[in-house]
Amino acid sequence: MLNVGKIEEGFVLDHIKAGKSLSIYHHLQLDKLDCTVAIIKNARSNKMGKKDILKVECDINMLDLDVLAFIDHNITVNVIKDGEIVDKKELVLPKEIKNVIKCKNPRCITSIEQELPHIFVLADEEKEIYRCKYCEEKYRERL
Amino acid sequence: MRHLMNPLDFTVQELDQLFDLAVDIEKNMDKYAHACAGKKLATCFYEPSTRTRLSFESAMLNLGGSVIGFSDAGSSSASKGESVSDTIRVISCFADICAMRHPKEGAPMVAASRSSIPVINAGDGGHQHPTQTLTDLLTIRSLKGRLSNFTIGLCGDLKFGRTVHSLINALVRYEGIKFIFISPEELKVPDYITDMLKEKNIPYEEVIRLESIMPQLDFLYMTRVQRERFFNEEDYVRLKDFYILDKAKMELAKKDMLVLHPLPRVNEISVEVDDDPRAAYFKQVQYGVYVRMALILTLLNIKVY
Numbered sequence: 001m002l003n004v005g006k007i008e009e010g011f012v013l014d015h016i017k018a019g020k021s022l023s024i025y026h027h028l029q030l031d032k033l034d035c036t037v038a039i040i041k042n043a044r045s046n047k048m049g050k051k052d053i054l055k056v057e058c059d060i061n062m063l064d065l066d067v068l069a070f071i072d073h074n075i076t077v078n079v080i081k082d083g084e085i086v087d088k089k090e091l092v093l094p095k096e097i098k099n100v101i102k103c104k105n106p107r108c109i110t111s112i113e114q115e116l117p118h119i120f121v122l123a124d125e126e127k128e129i130y131r132c133k134y135c136e137e138k139y140r141e142r143l
Numbered sequence: 144m145r146h147l148m149n150p151l152d153f154t155v156q157e158l159d160q161l162f163d164l165a166v167d168i169e170k171n172m173d174k175y176a177h178a179c180a181g182k183k184l185a186t187c188f189y190e191p192s193t194r195t196r197l198s199f200e201s202a203m204l205n206l207g208g209s210v211i212g213f214s215d216a217g218s219s220s221a222s223k224g225e226s227v228s229d230t231i232r233v234i235s236c237f238a239d240i241c242a243m244r245h246p247k248e249g250a251p252m253v254a255a256s257r258s259s260i261p262v263i264n265a266g267d268g269g270h271q272h273p274t275q276t277l278t279d280l281l282t283i284r285s286l287k288g289r290l291s292n293f294t295i296g297l298c299g300d301l302k303f304g305r306t307v308h309s310l311i312n313a314l315v316r317y318e319g320i321k322f323i324f325i326s327p328e329e330l331k332v333p334d335y336i337t338d339m340l341k342e343k344n345i346p347y348e349e350v351i352r353l354e355s356i357m358p359q360l361d362f363l364y365m366t367r368v369q370r371e372r373f374f375n376e377e378d379y380v381r382l383k384d385f386y387i388l389d390k391a392k393m394e395l396a397k398k399d400m401l402v403l404h405p406l407p408r409v410n411e412i413s414v415e416v417d418d419d420p421r422a423a424y425f426k427q428v429q430y431g432v433y434v435r436m437a438l439i440l441t442l443l444n445i446k447v448y
Contacts, residue, residue, distance in 0.1 A: 105248065107246070107247060107248050107268045107269065107270075108247065108248050108249055109227065109245070109247040109248060109249040109250040109252075109253055109267075110249070111247065112247060113226050113227065113228075113253070115226070116253060132249070133249070133252070134248060134249020134250075134252055134253065135247075135248035135249045135267075135268070135270055136248075136249075136270065137248075
């Protein structure tokens with residue numbers, strides 16, 4: 001069994017679907033932060049069988065929970081301070097996400113005007129459907 | 144400041160007010176002849192659409208205003224690479240209101256977000272064409288006296304036809320509407336529309352033959368099978384003549400059924416139908432001018448007493 005030490009301040013992102021941790025690492029732009037990150041892949045889980053875990057030692061205001069919620073709102077977010085869990089954040093699907101995914105509709109205005117932000121709006125909360133703010137094209141793939 | 148991007152931007156009550164104004168305009172054109180004196184409409188058409196552009200221009204001229212603009216991207220700064228955001232900022236200095244058509248979906252919305260004048264979406268790719276929907280609704284309301292309790296047949300290209308999708312979305316807000324979709328298998332109405340109708344418990348039927356359902360209809364909305372929506376010429380040629388409305392089919396219809404069409408037609412309505420009193424598609428064009436006049440007044444917040 002692999003042991004990864006405690007962190008003093010930051011986040012433990014638990015119950016990530018096995019294999020998804022690297023995608024989350026990139027979308028949270030953790031590669032751009034100068035902090036300690038532990039990526040644990042395929043950890044044993046009673047609930048999920050296998051899961052990924054991310055441990056991030058950083059200021060607790062630095063994490064974009066909207067991006068995380070968009071990727072998978074079932075992830076458990078443990079907030080760590082002084083080495084202890086002080087909060088568990090509940091992720092809710094964001095109403096709008098900006099520059100996380102790109103509209104792939106070749107007829108969309110974003111296809112020719114590069115400086116426009118790619119904005120997707122939550123169109124159906126139950127079915128978790130996001131649509132491009134400009135052309136209303138449905139976003140089909142999950143990250 | 145208000146813009147019009149989507150026919151659903153207006154509530155049912157706001158649409159009623161808009162249509163009341165359009166009806167008053169129809170009856171009292173003289174009263175509105177100088178309502179927009181000194182105001183300018185910019186028609187920014189990044190792709191050609193003579194009919195819609197002329198309807199907007201006619202509407203503004205009827206209101207005593209003036210018109211500036213361009214009718215294809217080649218004669219605008221877009222050909223030099225100017226963004227829609229920059230163009231609308233410039234146009235905002237020249238005009239009081241703008242009608243924009245653009246081949247890219249969402250372009251008028253980008254313009255509206257940067258504009259200091261009201262922007263009307265005059266068609267953005269295959270996405271929205273709200274003033275066509277307003278025209279269709281005003282035509283139905285004026286000719287039948289109501290926007291509820293009728294059966295409407297929509298025929299032809301129901302897959303790619305944005306006017307059809309917009310009209311369905313607008314009509315579901317009224318009571319007692321039944322839809323009958325008449326199209327070949329390849330051009331059926333998209334699933335997201337039938338899913339929405341099921342969810343709202345709105346009755347609909349999908350059929351492939353026009354004749355069988357003619358006697359049920361209060362309205363028949365015909366559409367053109369558009370060449371540019373097909374990936375290959377062979378499919379277009381095979382499907383374009385599938386549903387042609389002619390005199391024989393009209394004999395199966397109710398005496399007061401009305402035929403609508405967003406125009407231009409190719410051959411889906413035989414010219415022999417034009418003289419039938421139930422052919423309402425040219426009246427529909429006239430209602431398009433009235434509703435655009437009402438829209439310009441509403442967005443410019445001009446009241447005429």
